[in-house]
Amino acid sequence: MAGTDNEAVAAADEALYVLTAVLLTPAQFPSVLGDDYPEACAALDLAPRADGYGLVLGQDGEGARWTVVIDDVSLVAVAIASWDCGMEYELSPDERTVVTALPGWPLAVAVAAPGVPAPHDPGPEVVEGPALTPPDTSSWGPAQRRLGADEIALQWAVWREQIGDGYVPSSGERPETEEAGADGEETAPKGGHQGVRRVLAEARAYVGSPPPLGRVRSSFAPGGARTLRADGPGWSMVARTDDIAFVLLDDEPGEVLPVGRGPELPGLLEALDKMAVRPS
Structure with a gap:
């Protein structure tokens, strides 16, 4: 985590060359930073504000890396939408919207501002304490796992094609099949991959006991469906409400485990979608 003071904010605001920006809201946040919105905020030492934040990443006139946190979420959303459409948009936050300025970048940035020194962290004469750095994704772990789930959500058609339209859970898989207990209540799923059974059980528990904000998110998908993203301790799940x-x-480095639709998955996805946070 990185702290800052008024001098650091002034240094960042004096001449910030904006390189990129991201949203940090309950429904949209860099998942590499955490499994949920409060965890992502904690990575930046920010309180989980209900309306979220906009993160503006850039360099000052000396080339130092800065992350300027603003409360004008709409401004950042418009800038991102414009850039995604290939349009120019000059993102210049009003100083009254600045919450804080943090040294360093919490995410990897592949570009640099022209005409200034190469990106580097601000010196100790400007800020105290360590600067923000991107999570380590060089080896498999929570950050890499969440990035993998991001990629599947973005490239759903590619991953789905590898499974094929005729995919159904095998008799040995069936992770979403449940058995009734003696009192008529459903018990834990039987058979199949132990890790997948655990994930589905924890996802079901979310329905009855809501998890931290942002652990279940719903976004647009073609054909009237929704793309669901759920995360938990040691796992991530990506699904389409009309599919698998x-x-x-x-615990399974680099592995992507498909879960067949079966008789139970549709109901679980519907219940998760009802409780999920959605982009405004």
Whole structure:
């Protein structure tokens, strides 16, 4: 985590060359920073504000890396939408919207501002304490697992094609099949991959006991469906409400585990979609 003071804010605001920006809201946040919105905020030492933040990443006139946190979420959303459409948009936050300025970048940035020194962290004469750095994704772990889930959500058609339209859970898989207990209540799923069974059980528990904000998110998908993203301790799940799901586990490096639709998955996805946070 990185702290800052008024001098640091002034240094960042004096001449910030904006390179990129991201949203940090309950429904949209860099998942590499955490499994949920409060965890992502904690990575930046920010309180989980209900309306969220906009993160503006850039360099000052000396080339130092800065992350300027603003409360004008709409401004950042408009800038991102414009850039995604290939349009120019000059993102210049009003100083009254600045919450804080943090040294360093919490995410990897592949570009640099022209005409200034190469990106580097601000010196100790400007700020105290360590600067923000991107999570380590060089080896498999929570950050890499969440990035993998991001990629599946973005490239759903590619991953789905690898499974094929005729995919159904095998008799040995069936992770979403449940059995009734003696009192008539459903018990834990039987058979199949133990890790997938655990994920589905924890996802079901979210329905009855809501998890931290942002652990279940719903976004647009073609054909009237929704793309669901759920995360938990050691796992991530990506699904379409009209299709199957994919699970990634910290304990299974690089593995993407498909979950067939079966008789139970549709109801689980519908319940998760009802409780999920959505982009405004």
